[in-house]
Amino acid sequence: MAAPALKILAWAVPLGLALLIAPHVVGPFQTLTLLYGLIFGIAVLGFNLLLGYTGLLSFGHSAYFGAGAYTVALMVKYFKIASMELFLAGSVLMSAVIAIVFGFVCVRYTRIFFGILTLALSQVLWSLAFKFFWVTGGTDGLRIPTPSLLGMSPGTDKMEFLAFRYYYYVLAVFVLCAIVMWVIVHSPFGKALQAIRDNETRAEFVGIRIRRYRLIAFVISGVFAGLAGALWAPLNGLATPDVLVWTFSGEIVFMAVLGGFHNFIGPIVGAVAFTYLKTYAVGLTVYWQLALGTVLVVLVLALPKGIMGLAEIVAARLRRPR
Amino acid sequence: MELLLIHVLNALLYSAVLFLIAGGLSLIYGVMRIINLAHGNLYAIGAYVTAWSIGAAAAGGAPDAVLFLLLPVGAIAAAAVGAVLEPTLLRPFYKRPEEYQLLVTFGLLMIIEDCLHLIWGPNPLSAGKVYQLAGSVTIGTFRYPAYNLAVIAIGILSAVALWAFIYRTRFGVVLRATSQNMRMASALGVNVNRIYIQAFTIGCLMAGLGGAIVVPGQSAVLGMGVEALILAFVVVVIGGLGSLEGAFAGALIVGFVREAGVALFPEVELAVLYLIAAIVLLVRPAGLFGRGER
Numbered sequence: 001m002a003a004p005a006l007k008i009l010a011w012a013v014p015l016g017l018a019l020l021i022a023p024h025v026v027g028p029f030q031t032l033t034l035l036y037g038l039i040f041g042i043a044v045l046g047f048n049l050l051l052g053y054t055g056l057l058s059f060g061h062s063a064y065f066g067a068g069a070y071t072v073a074l075m076v077k078y079f080k081i082a083s084m085e086l087f088l089a090g091s092v093l094m095s096a097v098i099a100i101v102f103g104f105v106c107v108r109y110t111r112i113f114f115g116i117l118t119l120a121l122s123q124v125l126w127s128l129a130f131k132f133f134w135v136t137g138g139t140d141g142l143r144i145p146t147p148s149l150l151g152m153s154p155g156t157d158k159m160e161f162l163a164f165r166y167y168y169y170v171l172a173v174f175v176l177c178a179i180v181m182w183v184i185v186h187s188p189f190g191k192a193l194q195a196i197r198d199n200e201t202r203a204e205f206v207g208i209r210i211r212r213y214r215l216i217a218f219v220i221s222g223v224f225a226g227l228a229g230a231l232w233a234p235l236n237g238l239a240t241p242d243v244l245v246w247t248f249s250g251e252i253v254f255m256a257v258l259g260g261f262h263n264f265i266g267p268i269v270g271a272v273a274f275t276y277l278k279t280y281a282v283g284l285t286v287y288w289q290l291a292l293g294t295v296l297v298v299l300v301l302a303l304p305k306g307i308m309g310l311a312e313i314v315a316a317r318l319r320r321p322r
Numbered sequence: 323m324e325l326l327l328i329h330v331l332n333a334l335l336y337s338a339v340l341f342l343i344a345g346g347l348s349l350i351y352g353v354m355r356i357i358n359l360a361h362g363n364l365y366a367i368g369a370y371v372t373a374w375s376i377g378a379a380a381a382g383g384a385p386d387a388v389l390f391l392l393l394p395v396g397a398i399a400a401a402a403v404g405a406v407l408e409p410t411l412l413r414p415f416y417k418r419p420e421e422y423q424l425l426v427t428f429g430l431l432m433i434i435e436d437c438l439h440l441i442w443g444p445n446p447l448s449a450g451k452v453y454q455l456a457g458s459v460t461i462g463t464f465r466y467p468a469y470n471l472a473v474i475a476i477g478i479l480s481a482v483a484l485w486a487f488i489y490r491t492r493f494g495v496v497l498r499a500t501s502q503n504m505r506m507a508s509a510l511g512v513n514v515n516r517i518y519i520q521a522f523t524i525g526c527l528m529a530g531l532g533g534a535i536v537v538p539g540q541s542a543v544l545g546m547g548v549e550a551l552i553l554a555f556v557v558v559v560i561g562g563l564g565s566l567e568g569a570f571a572g573a574l575i576v577g578f579v580r581e582a583g584v585a586l587f588p589e590v591e592l593a594v595l596y597l598i599a600a601i602v603l604l605v606r607p608a609g610l611f612g613r614g615e616r
Contacts, residue, residue, distance in 0.1 A: 057421050105604060112357060112420050113607060116559060120599045123552060127592035247548060250359075250428045257425055287440055293432030300425045301414065 019171055028163040032235070033279050035167050037272035038174045039231045044255045044267035045181050046224020051253075052261040053185055054217045055197030056110060060118030061252045063102065063125045064095040064222035066244030068229025070129060071095075073142035073239040084147040084169065087230050095226020096219055098125070103218035107211055110200075119246050126244040141240030144233045162235060170231050177224060182264065184220065193217050225252075251278075254296055260306030269307050324462030329581055331461075335470045337577030338477020342532030343550050344557035345484065345569040346525035352564030353501045353521040356412065357420075359427040362551030363434035364400045364526045368533025369542035370442055372396030376449035376538075386455050393452070393534050400530020401523050403434075408522040413515070431548070439544055446541035453538040473535050480531065481570055488566065497521060501564070559599040562609025571610055 019038075023031045043065050050056045068091035075081045075090050102121045106114055129136045136142060146154040146161055149169050154161045184190050195203040196210055204210055233239050242248065251274070258277075259270020277295065281288035303310055347361045375395045379388055411430065415423045456469035488494040500507040500517045508514045532550075533542070557576050561568025576595060583591030602609060 051421070057424065059424070105600060109603070109607060112563075113603065115420070115424065116357070116555060117600060117603050119552075120555065120559065120596045120603075124593045124596040124600075127596065128590070131589045131592065246552065250431075253421075253425060253428070257421070287436045289432040290436035290440065293429040293436065296429030296432065297411065297426055300422050300429070304418075304422060 016175070023163050023167050028159055031163040031167055033275055034272065035162070035170055035235060036232070036279075037275035038170055039228050039235065040252075040255060040271035040275055041228075041268040042174055042177045042231070043225045043228035044252055044259070044271045045177060046221040046228070047252050048256050048261050048267040049181065049185065049193070049217050049221045049224070051256055052263075052267070053190060053197060054193045054214060056107075056214065056218075057115050057253070058106075058118040058218075058221070059115045059246060059249050059253065060102070060120075060122030061221070061225050062244050062246060062248040063118075063122035064099055064225035065229040065232070065248070065252070066122075066125060066129070066239075066241075067091070067095045067098050068226035068231075069233040069236075069239040069243050070136065070142070070229075071226070072230050072233040073144050074135075076144055077142055082145065082148050084149050084234070087147060087233070088173070088227060091226045091230030092223050095222050095229070099219045099222025099226075100215075103215045103222065107214040107218055119249065122244065122249060123246055126241055126246070129241045129244050136241075139241060141238045144237055144239060147234050166235065170235075173227070173231060177227065178268070181224070185264065189213070189216070254292075256306075257296075257304075258299060258306050260308035260310075262305055263308040263312075266306055266308040273307060324464055327461055328464055328466060329585065331466060331470065331474065333574075333577045333581035334474045334477075335577075336580060337573040338474050339532045339536050340553060340557055340576055341477055341481060341570055341573035342528045342535075344554040344561070344573055345481070345566055346528035346532075347551075347554050348558045348561070348564055348566060348569040349484075349528070350522055350525040351558070352566075353497060354412075354416065354518055356416070356423045357427070357563075358412075358525075359424060359551065360407075360430035360434055360547075361427075361525070361529055361554065362547035362549070363431055363438075364404060364529040364547075365533040365550050366438060366542065366547035367403055367434065368396035368400040368530030369537040369546060370396070370438055370447055370533070371399040371530075372534040373447035373449040373537045373542045374442060376452060377447065380451045389449075389452050389455065393538075394531065396534035396537070397527050397531035400533065401527035404526025405519060405523045407526075408519050409515070412522070413518070431551075435544065435547065442542075444544065446543040447537075448541040449538045450541075451538075456538075467539070469538055473539070476531075476535055480528065481566075484528075484566060493520075553595070556595050556599045558609070560602045560609060562612025565609065565611040568609050568611030 022034060043061065047058065047061050050058050071091045071094040072087045075087060081087070102118070105121065106117045109117055130138060133140075146158055148154055149165060154165075185193075192203070192208045192213055195206065195208060196213060200210060229243065232243070255270040255274040256267045257270065258274050259268065260266030278288065278292060281291045285291065299306070305312070343361070343365050346364075347358065350356065350358055350361070372393055372395055375392050376389050379392055407430070411426060412423075415426055453467065453469050456467065456472065458465045459468050459471065460466075488497060496507070496512055497517060499510075500512055500514055504514055553576060557572035558569055559572075560575055561570070561572030575598070579595060579598065580591060583594055587594065606612070
C-alpha cells in the first residue's frame with residue numbers, strides 16, 4: 001500500500017498546488033468551469049465505485065445528484081436555511097435514504113437489467129419534480145441563493161464569492177471525498193467489491209455477501225452524487241429537472257468513460273475534461289450534442305480506456321528503451 | 323358510456339404507437355442482445371421525414387391521395403438509417419461489454435438528435451393536413467377523428483403482420499433460431515450478419531412507422547425521441563425484453579394506464595408507469611412474457 005501511495009503523492013501534490021493557485025492565475029470564468037468540473041468529479045468518483053469497482057453500470061445517477069440539488073433548494077424554500085454545512089448534511093441524508101430504497105431494489109440485478117432499473121427509478125424522481133410544480137417549480141426550477149460558509153455570510157459580490165471562497169470550500173470537500181474514496185477502494189471492502197466484479201460466483205464462495213456489499217457500494221455511490229448535487233446547486237443558482245432527467249445520467253457515464261473507469265483518477269479527469277468540452281462546445285455551436293456524441297462514439301470505438309488509458313499507453317511508450 | 327369509449331379509443335391509439343416503437347426495440351434486443359438507446363430517435367426520424375415530405379407535397383399542390391401515400395416515407399427513411407447504422411457502428415460492439423454498447427448508442431442518440439435539429443431546424447413540423455382530410459366520425463354525441471381509428475388499425479395490422487412474419491415464414495424461423503442460439507444458427511449455415519442487419523432494419527422500420535403515423539395527429543418536435551424511448555423501455559420491461567407478445571401486452575397496459583392517469587391522477591401519471599415497470603422487474607425480472615434469462 002505504501003508504494004502506490006507514494007506514486008499517487010508524486011502527482012497529487014503538484015496537481016493540488018495547481019488547483020490551489022488556479023483562481024489567482026486564471027480568470028473567474030475558467031475558475032467557475034473548473035469548479036463545475038470538480039463538483040462533477042465528486043459525482044463521477046462515486047459513480048465509478050459502482051462501474052469501475054463493482055462492475056455495475058448505473059444509468060440513473062442523476063437521481064442522487066438531483067436529489068442533492070433539490071434538497072438544498074427545498075431547504076431554502078421551506079426552512080429558509082442558508083448554511084452550506086446544513087445543506088451538505090441534508091443532501092447526504094436525503095441521497096442516502098433514496099439510494100437505500102432504490103439500491104435495495106436494483107442490486108438484485110446486474111448488467112443490462114440493473115441499468116434499466118436504475119434508469120426507471122431515476123425517472124420516477126424526475127417525473128415527480130416535473131409534475132409537482134407547486135413544490136419544485138416544475139421546469140422553471142427553484143432558485144438557490146448564495147449560502148453562508150462555516151457561518152460566514154457570503155457578502156454581496158457573488159462572482160468574487162464563487163470564484164474564491166466557494167472554490168476553496170468545494171476544493172476542500174473534493175479533496176476529502178477523493179481521500180475517502182481512495183481509502184474505500186483500497187480497503188478490504190473495496191477489494192471485496194472488485195472480487196465481486198471479477199467473479200461473482202467465486203466471491204460468494206469466499207464468503208462475501210454479494211448483495212449486501214453491492215447495496216453498501218450503491219449507497220456510498222449515491223451519497224457522493226448527492227453531495228456533488230448539493231455543491232452544484234449554489235454554484236448553478238437554480239435547481240431544475242434537467243439534473244434529474246436520465247440523459248444527465250448518461251453524461252455522468254460519459255465522464256467516467258472519457259477519463260477511463262479502470263483507473264482511480266480517471267473519473268475526475270473525465271469530469272473536468274467533459275466540463276471543458278461541453279462548455280466550449282456549447283459556446284461554439286448550438287449543435288454541441290452532435291459534437292459530443294461524435295466524441296463519445298469515437299471514444300468508445302478507438303479509446304475504450306479513456307484519457308487515462310491513453311496516458312498509460314503514452315507513458316509505456318516513453319519508458320520503453322529504444 | 324360514450325365518453326368511456328372515447329377514452330378506450332385514445333388508449334388504443336396510444337398503445338398502437340407504443341407497440342410499434344417498443345416492438346422494434348424488443349425485436350432488436352431479442353435478436354442481437356443490445357439495447358439501442360437511439361431507438362427513440364429513429365421514431366423521431368420517421369416523424370420528421372413524413373411531416374416534411376407531406377408538408378412539401380401539400381405546398382406543391384399534390385392531390386390529397388398522394389399525401390396519404392406519402393405516410394410510409396418516414397418508416398422507409400428510418401429503416402434505411404438503421405440498415406446503415408447496424409453494420410457500421412453497432413457490429414464492432416457485439417463482443418464487447420454492455421457498457422460500451424449502451425454508450426455508443428447514447429452517442430448516436432446525441433448525434434441523431436442534433437442532425438434532426440440541423441436539417442429541420444428548431445421549430446415543430448406538422449402534417450396536420452392529412453389529419454384534417456381524414457375527417458371525423460360521430461360516436462354518440464362526440465365527434466372522433468377518423469385518422470385516429472386508422473392509426474389503431476395500422477397498429478393492429480402491423481402486430482398481426484409481424485406475428486405472421488416471425489412465426490409463419492422461413493425467415494422468421496431463421497430469425498428465432500438466431501435469437502435463441504446465435505452460434506448454433508451460425509454453425510448450421512445461417513448468415514448471422516445478414517440476419518442482424520435485417521432484424522435491425524425491421525426494428526427501425528417499426529419505430530419509423532410509429533413516428534410516421536403519429537405525425538399527422540401531433541407535430542414532430544425535438545426531444546420526442548428521448549421521451550418515446552423511455553416509455554418504450556417501460557413497455558418492454560413490463561412485457562419482457564425480447565418478446566413481441568410482451569411488447570404488445572406492455573403497450574396495452576401502458577396505453578390504458580396512461581389514459582386513466584391523464585384523466586384520474588395527472589400528477590403522478592408518469593411516476594406510476596415507472597413504478598409499474600420497477601415492480602414488474604422485481605416480481606418477474608424477465609417481464610410478463612420474458613424467457614426468464616438475464
